Amino acid sequence: MSISQAIENIETRYTHQPEFVQAVKEVAxxxxxxxxxxxxxxxxxxxxxxxEPDRIIGFRINWEDDKGxxxxxxxxxxxxxxxxxxxxGGIRFHPTVTPSVLKFLGFEQIFKNALTGLPLxxxxxxxxxxxxxxxxxxxxxxxxxxxxxxxxxxxKDVDVPAGDIGVGSREISYMFAMYKNLTHEYGGVLTGKGxxxxxxxxxxxxxxxxxxxxLENMLDAQDDNIKGKKxxxxxxxxxALHAAEKATMLGAIVVTVSDSxxxxxxxxxxxxxxxxxxxxxxxxxxxxxxxxxxxxGEWFDKQKPWQFQADIAIPAATQNEVNEDDAKLxxxxxxxxxxxxxxxxxxxxxxxxxxxxxxxxxPGKAANAGGVAVSGLEMSQxxxxxxxxxxxxxxxxxxxxxxxxxSAADASEQYGQTDDGYIDxxxxxxxxxFKRVADALVAYGILN
Ligand code: NDP
Ligand code: 2IT
Numbered sequence: 001m002s003i004s005q006a007i008e009n010i011e012t013r014y015t016h017q018p019e020f021v022q023a024v025k026e027v028a029x030x031x032x033x034x035x036x037x038x039x040x041x042x043x044x045x046x047x048x049x050x051x052e053p054d055r056i057i058g059f060r061i062n063w064e065d066d067k068g069x070x071x072x073x074x075x076x077x078x079x080x081x082x083x084x085x086x087x088x089g090g091i092r093f094h095p096t097v098t099p100s101v102l103k104f105l106g107f108e109q110i111f112k113n114a115l116t117g118l119p120l121x122x123x124x125x126x127x128x129x130x131x132x133x134x135x136x137x138x139x140x141x142x143x144x145x146x147x148x149x150x151x152x153x154x155x156k157d158v159d160v161p162a163g164d165i166g167v168g169s170r171e172i173s174y175m176f177a178m179y180k181n182l183t184h185e186y187g188g189v190l191t192g193k194g195x196x197x198x199x200x201x202x203x204x205x206x207x208x209x210x211x212x213x214x215l216e217n218m219l220d221a222q223d224d225n226i227k228g229k230k231x232x233x234x235x236x237x238x239x240a241l242h243a244a245e246k247a248t249m250l251g252a253i254v255v256t257v258s259d260s261x262x263x264x265x266x267x268x269x270x271x272x273x274x275x276x277x278x279x280x281x282x283x284x285x286x287x288x289x290x291x292x293x294x295x296x297g298e299w300f301d302k303q304k305p306w307q308f309q310a311d312i313a314i315p316a317a318t319q320n321e322v323n324e325d326d327a328k329l330x331x332x333x334x335x336x337x338x339x340x341x342x343x344x345x346x347x348x349x350x351x352x353x354x355x356x357x358x359x360x361x362x363p364g365k366a367a368n369a370g371g372v373a374v375s376g377l378e379m380s381q382x383x384x385x386x387x388x389x390x391x392x393x394x395x396x397x398x399x400x401x402x403x404x405x406x407s408a409a410d411a412s413e414q415y416g417q418t419d420d421g422y423i424d425x426x427x428x429x430x431x432x433x434f435k436r437v438a439d440a441l442v443a444y445g446i447l448n
Contacts, residue, residue, distance in 0.1 A: 111433030208242025210370015
């Protein structure tokens with residue numbers, strides 16, 4: 001069966017899972033040159049095997065709210081592929097979580113994790129639980145109940161979850177506590193733990209910082225640099241605010257952040273004091289719009305950041321947040337680099353639009369891999385029970401992001417996808433990640 005037939009099958013079988021189909025098509029359409037060079041992938045049916053997860057575990061979560069009323073949510077863990085290591089990937093708590101969303105995230109995670117060069121398989125989990133407006137006690141009861149259901153299926157050598165949208169250090173601590181309580185095991189079953197109890201320094205910062213390190217490598221490849229560049233960032237969560245922080249440290253001017261309520265524009269740029277204010281405000285679940293009365297700038301209700309002039313865009317909120325019209329706005333506003341902090345933030349049409357205009361484009365699999373990379377380093381530190389300094393982890397993170405950049409750029413060149421200096425990072429990253437997993441599967445034979 002050819003790849004195009006395999007895509008048709010996926011589209012027919014999973015019409016009700018549009019995000020998953022979108023993620024599969026993106027990979028399928030870029031790996032043809034690699035497939036042509038490796039006929040063993042066709043005979044081993046690697047693509048057909050990789051688009052079906054090893055398994056999906058689904059469960060019900062009963063928990064009690066502050067009024068004593070019983071609430072019921074749905075939860076899943078998609079164990080996609082453990083070809084290269086234990087299943088690894090975040091847990092998302094958001095009302096938009098569905099099997100389709102978790103399957104797209106888990107599928108992308110396989111190749112992202114392969115790109116890091118660390119021994120990590122791919123998976124993803126989550127729940128349609130909405131943390132907004134919940135008290136700390138309710139969050140705790142929900143996290144305990146979620147881990148009560150999940151714990152038989154995860155283990156430090158089997159499946160190692162971490163955070164994602166709606167899951168940060170507070171939620172990881174509660175889930176870790178429940179796992180420890182049920183299993184009596186003090187280990188590395190989750191990453192993103194508190195630094196005082198097994199967490200790695202720099203894990204919190206790693207995704208956003210890593211995305212900016214990737215950007216620096218892209219700029220370098222074009223003989224350019226980040227100093228004085230205007231940057232648009234969407235989102236005001238873990239990834240967005242740490243990307244803003246690192247870009248600012250390196251001399252860029254970040255003029256927007258946003259959330260589900262709208263966009264904040266500050267033409268002076270967000271300095272560290274302003275970023276710290278935003279972090280505190282968001283961690284207390286308070287409105288981003290309050291910024292204007294404290295620091296100035298402008299708030300645009302229910303709008304996105306792409307209407308402003310800038311050199312660089314870092315979408316770091318959620319999937320499909322940038323549609324074709326948004327992409328056109330970016331192009332018209334002078335954006336020359338798009339770096340995906342979020343997973344699949346651009347629709348397929350948006351990707352086509354910016355690539356047609358030769359905007360340099362780093363897909364999430366490559367650009368946001370810094371988070372899971374430091375998760376991998378957390379696992380190693382847990383295994384040897386020795387911890388590294390922030391400087392050591394930061395140096396490793398920079399190396400890993402440079403390796404991902406260079407290997408994607410080399411593959412783009414090797415397979416004829418680089419056009420007059422325009423590097424196809426999407427094709428390059430997909431081929432490098434896919435090849436590492438495919439070679440392992442071929443070596444294993446029919447199992448896996
Ligand atoms: P957070 O929960 O910390 O922040 C999410 C941010 O995105 C919030 O500002 C939120 O707004 C906004 N947002 C979420 N959903 C929507 C939506 N439907 N419409 C508009 N805005 C939305 O999550 P993270 O920063 O951890 O994750 C952001 C992205 O980065 C996700 O795609 C995630 O998968 C990806 N990612 C995360 C990694 C990590 O280590 N955390 C690693 C790699 C990728 P509001 O506050 O109003 O809800
Ligand atoms: O999308 C992602 O890479 C994450 N949410 C982080 C996964 C991890 O295991 O650290």
